[in-house]
Amino acid sequence: MPRPLFCAGWLAALFVPAALAFDIPPLASIERSCELIGKRLASVNPEDCRNAGLRTSLTGTVQGQPILWRDYRSQLSRGNSQRILLLGGIHGDEFSSVSMVFRWIKQLEHDRFQPFYWRVIPCLNPDGLLRVPATRTNASGVDLNRNFPTPDWNETALPYWERRTGSDPRRYPGRLPLSEPETRWLTRHIERFRPHAIVSVHAPFGVLDYDGPQQPPQKLGFLRLHLLGAYPGSLGNYAGVYRGVPVITLELPHAGTMPDAAQSARIWADLMTWLEKSLPEGSPLRASPLYREPWRAPAQAATLPGVPLFSDWTP
Numbered sequence: 001m002p003r004p005l006f007c008a009g010w011l012a013a014l015f016v017p018a019a020l021a022f023d024i025p026p027l028a029s030i031e032r033s034c035e036l037i038g039k040r041l042a043s044v045n046p047e048d049c050r051n052a053g054l055r056t057s058l059t060g061t062v063q064g065q066p067i068l069w070r071d072y073r074s075q076l077s078r079g080n081s082q083r084i085l086l087l088g089g090i091h092g093d094e095f096s097s098v099s100m101v102f103r104w105i106k107q108l109e110h111d112r113f114q115p116f117y118w119r120v121i122p123c124l125n126p127d128g129l130l131r132v133p134a135t136r137t138n139a140s141g142v143d144l145n146r147n148f149p150t151p152d153w154n155e156t157a158l159p160y161w162e163r164r165t166g167s168d169p170r171r172y173p174g175r176l177p178l179s180e181p182e183t184r185w186l187t188r189h190i191e192r193f194r195p196h197a198i199v200s201v202h203a204p205f206g207v208l209d210y211d212g213p214q215q216p217p218q219k220l221g222f223l224r225l226h227l228l229g230a231y232p233g234s235l236g237n238y239a240g241v242y243r244g245v246p247v248i249t250l251e252l253p254h255a256g257t258m259p260d261a262a263q264s265a266r267i268w269a270d271l272m273t274w275l276e277k278s279l280p281e282g283s284p285l286r287a288s289p290l291y292r293e294p295w296r297a298p299a300q301a302a303t304l305p306g307v308p309l310f311s312d313w314t315p
């Protein structure tokens, strides 16, 4: 049976007021971050989160939350495994996407003989997840999945938002591409990690979406292929269409309830099968003429108020 993900009694007092310009709150510890995520998501045990070997970004989101991440290397092949980036919680109100990645973290902890080198980021948007109520956008009101630097961003992102979404605040792409600390951080990871594929978990459309050069999987578990299209500034458009990296987007059917264990195991097994037979030997990441120094934010972003610049990099 699906489990509810909401925790009753989530404390409104845990919400941290928005940071003022250049008034960046101190970075929360991993203990605090796991405690907050565990209070928000019934499926995430704070102790499991603390003991999962997760690392924190060295600087944080607008509200001082670290982005948690860790690597899992294959015990089968040393040094030349194909690299997979697994990502949840780009939209803060899609709880099941975070819970699913935490569930697959347990899978990776036990499956030492899977063939890939994984970089796992259970929640890219902790500010959106932890707000009360949770928000799709980050603390600056930006839809992170519209803030990636697709080549036509300057011409298309804001006009698309205004005309096609009716200026829906849930889909605001930001003032500039990579204006947000979360997208800058992830883009830098993509540049340095050079994934052979990206798996991004969302909800609640109950389909499988795909962007990139390979033939897409027709289904993963009960999720069937249904191409949703490429949007200005989306991760699928940026990494899949523009940079040439297969981006598999799993849209779980419910934001507030998880697929059951058997369903998620079937999705995982089908995903592994597709990755093993479909990925190229070398990283398909195409060079980006836009970002020759991609670990640095665009110069304009440095002037945006309330946006802490990441200065850290730990390979």
Ligand SMILES: [Zn+2]
Pocket: 090, 091, 094, 202, 203
């Ligand atoms: Zn989403």
